[in-house]
Amino acid sequence: MPTPIQPRSSAETPALPPNGTRVRARSVGQRVRGAGRVLDRVSLDLAPGRLTVIAGSSGAGKTVLLQTLAGLRAPTEGSVLHDGDQPGSPGPEFGFVPQEDIIHRELPLHRTLVYAAKLRMPTGTAAESVTVRVDRVLETLGLAARASTPVHALSGGERKRACVAAELLTRPRVLFLDEPTSGLDPVTGADLLRTLGALAEEGTTVVLTTHTLADLLRGDQVVFLSPGGEVAYSGEPGALCGAFGVGTVEEVYEAVAGGARVARALPADDAETAAPGAGRSGAPASPVRPPRSPVRPRRVGAVRQWSLLTRRGTALLLRNRLSVAVLAGSPVLIVAMFAVLFRAGAFDPAAPDPGTTAMIMFWIAFGAFFFGLTYGLLQICAELPVVRREWLAGLRIGPYLASKLTTTLPLLAVADALLLVVLRALDRLPAAGWTTYGSLFVSSVLASAAALAMGLLASAAVTEPAQATLMLPLLCFPQVLFSGAFVPVPRMTGAGEAISRAMTNRWAFEALGGGVGLESLWRAGASPLGRPLLDSYGDSFGRPAERGWLVLTGFALLFLAVAWAILVRKCREGVARSRAGR
Numbered sequence: 001m002p003t004p005i006q007p008r009s010s011a012e013t014p015a016l017p018p019n020g021t022r023v024r025a026r027s028v029g030q031r032v033r034g035a036g037r038v039l040d041r042v043s044l045d046l047a048p049g050r051l052t053v054i055a056g057s058s059g060a061g062k063t064v065l066l067q068t069l070a071g072l073r074a075p076t077e078g079s080v081l082h083d084g085d086q087p088g089s090p091g092p093e094f095g096f097v098p099q100e101d102i103i104h105r106e107l108p109l110h111r112t113l114v115y116a117a118k119l120r121m122p123t124g125t126a127a128e129s130v131t132v133r134v135d136r137v138l139e140t141l142g143l144a145a146r147a148s149t150p151v152h153a154l155s156g157g158e159r160k161r162a163c164v165a166a167e168l169l170t171r172p173r174v175l176f177l178d179e180p181t182s183g184l185d186p187v188t189g190a191d192l193l194r195t196l197g198a199l200a201e202e203g204t205t206v207v208l209t210t211h212t213l214a215d216l217l218r219g220d221q222v223v224f225l226s227p228g229g230e231v232a233y234s235g236e237p238g239a240l241c242g243a244f245g246v247g248t249v250e251e252v253y254e255a256v257a258g259g260a261r262v263a264r265a266l267p268a269d270d271a272e273t274a275a276p277g278a279g280r281s282g283a284p285a286s287p288v289r290p291p292r293s294p295v296r297p298r299r300v301g302a303v304r305q306w307s308l309l310t311r312r313g314t315a316l317l318l319r320n321r322l323s324v325a326v327l328a329g330s331p332v333l334i335v336a337m338f339a340v341l342f343r344a345g346a347f348d349p350a351a352p353d354p355g356t357t358a359m360i361m362f363w364i365a366f367g368a369f370f371f372g373l374t375y376g377l378l379q380i381c382a383e384l385p386v387v388r389r390e391w392l393a394g395l396r397i398g399p400y401l402a403s404k405l406t407t408t409l410p411l412l413a414v415a416d417a418l419l420l421v422v423l424r425a426l427d428r429l430p431a432a433g434w435t436t437y438g439s440l441f442v443s444s445v446l447a448s449a450a451a452l453a454m455g456l457l458a459s460a461a462v463t464e465p466a467q468a469t470l471m472l473p474l475l476c477f478p479q480v481l482f483s484g485a486f487v488p489v490p491r492m493t494g495a496g497e498a499i500s501r502a503m504t505n506r507w508a509f510e511a512l513g514g515g516v517g518l519e520s521l522w523r524a525g526a527s528p529l530g531r532p533l534l535d536s537y538g539d540s541f542g543r544p545a546e547r548g549w550l551v552l553t554g555f556a557l558l559f560l561a562v563a564w565a566i567l568v569r570k571c572r573e574g575v576a577r578s579r580a581g582r
């Protein structure tokens with residue numbers, strides 16, 4: 001027999017809420033493509049200083065309602081107002097905790113929140129104030145003792161509270177949370193609800209969705225949705241069971257599933273009378289509408305965002321042992337394979353081995369490509385929920401993508417340089433001057449940069465890391481087949497030649513071969529194989545390396561531009577698109 005849970009006593013509810021945002025929904029309908037009508041004539045008042053719990057069976061529309069109330073989805077019918085206005089772009093006064101984690105897992109909690117605070121708090125906030133704010137928020141959420149613990153080592157409940165902490169850094173006036181207690185044990189869940197209740201008591205408007213029965217009775221107001229997205233009940237938690245004439249919350253779910261409704265519709269045109277504090281739970285109206293600051297705090301500028309993100313990206317990368325192992329291990333492995341595969345002295349003009357020289361150039365190009373692609377592929381998809389949330393808080397996608405380049409490209413350059421130096425030391429590359437090696441280095445780095453940009457684009461396009469991993473062979477195969485190394489470009493079919501133009505590896509291979517002087521080595525060298533190879537490869541290596549550099553730079557910029565467009569679209573999904581009512 002389920003134990004009836006005691007509702008939060010009304011004595012715990014503050015009489016006059018000070019600062020929260022007043023949220024008002026009137027006759028809200030919501031249609032979702034593929035699901036039809038999800039919300040039906042929802043009218044609600046969410047008053048400052050109150051904790052509202054949205055419940056209902058699975059698929060009833062709780063998340064859609066939360067997003068609609070938050071202003072992240074425009075209603076297809078009716079209206080949602082925040083303090084009497086249409087919800088604008090979410091600023092520091094707005095907090096939203098989705099079901100996914102919205103903070104990185106690698107760094108210690110305190111450091112993670114310091115980066116989050118620096119990205120969200122207004123420009124000019126002193127470092128000391130940031131630390132004080134983070135300390136205070138950790139204290140509020142009972143996480144002070146876990147400040148130096150890496151986020152991945154926190155328990156599920158602590159991590160959920162850490163996500164709430166990130167939202168509290170800017171002292172939001174309204175906080176929306178999607179199933180914050182899911183997966184938490186009853187005690188941890190109750191703790192979190194108590195913390196959120198305390199936040200509400202300080203004046204914040206707090207709204208959450210839940211599947212946890214006990215949560216329903218721990219708020220100030222319960223909104224119970226029917227399976228069709230109507231409000232089946234909206235009012236005081238203590239009156240919930242009585243209103244349906246049942247003894248337990250479980251029975252309320254059964255009654256609602258059976259069609260019971262006890263909601264009283266709010267009038268659609270009561271803008272002045274119903275909104276301020278006149279929630280279903282009978283809280284007194286706030287006599288003074290909380291003032292809205294006419295001057296919005298200045299958001300963090302693009303350059304500072306880029307610099308912060310670069311620092312955070314580097315710290316995250318260095319903390320991830322697997323990434324560091326792959327970063328350091330790949331060049332070593334590739335050099336070892338070169339040393340085993342190719343004999344020394346292939347570039348010796350007195351006795352060159354033309355076929356091997358072409359293959360060495362190809363595998364350098366492919367190595368640079370592979371480093372770049374693999375580093376890029378997992379960069380974005382693994383942190384998309386964090387990016388989306390930070391975008392809502394003011395993050396710009398341009399600086400974000402630029403930070404990916406500045407975090408990763410120097411490492412790729414070091415890997416490329418090491419590859420060239422070691423191959424030269426092992427006599428797999430010719431004894432040439434700085435100009436030749438400068439050219440080889442630039443070609444390798446640009447090949448890595450273009451591949452990195454391609455990896456970032458693929459990472460932005462997929463929805464999860466597993467898909468990104470599947471993309472790897474798809475992206476690599478054509479780069480090998482159409483590079484012009486195994487089937488020289490003049491020997492390709494027309495279609496093959498056209499495809500090869502879209503392969504960054506072709507241009508890197510040609511720039512490397514041109515830079516190292518393959519054509520003259522084959523023409524003047526003492527190998528009878530040189531001439532036939534020249535006939536096969538045509539003028540592949542006859543053009544200046546700079547031409548290949550330009551093409552590679554163009555590809556890198558193109559891939560970044562497409563990645564930017566995809567990311568902006570993904571971030572706007574559910575915001576701009578639904579605001580336009582499409």
Ligand SMILES: Nc1ncnc2c1ncn2[C@@H]1O[C@H](COP(=O)(O)OP(=O)(O)OP(=O)(O)O)[C@@H](O)[C@H]1O
Nearest residue numbers: 032033034035038057058059060061062063064065
């Ligand atoms: N992007 C979407 N595309 C298609 N259908 C959607 C989308 N978002 C929501 N829906 C549909 O809208 C309905 C309500 O979804 P919502 O996530 O709000 O339910 P919920 O009450 O939060 O469910 P749960 O408790 O299981 O999380 C469901 O039928 C869902 O399949």
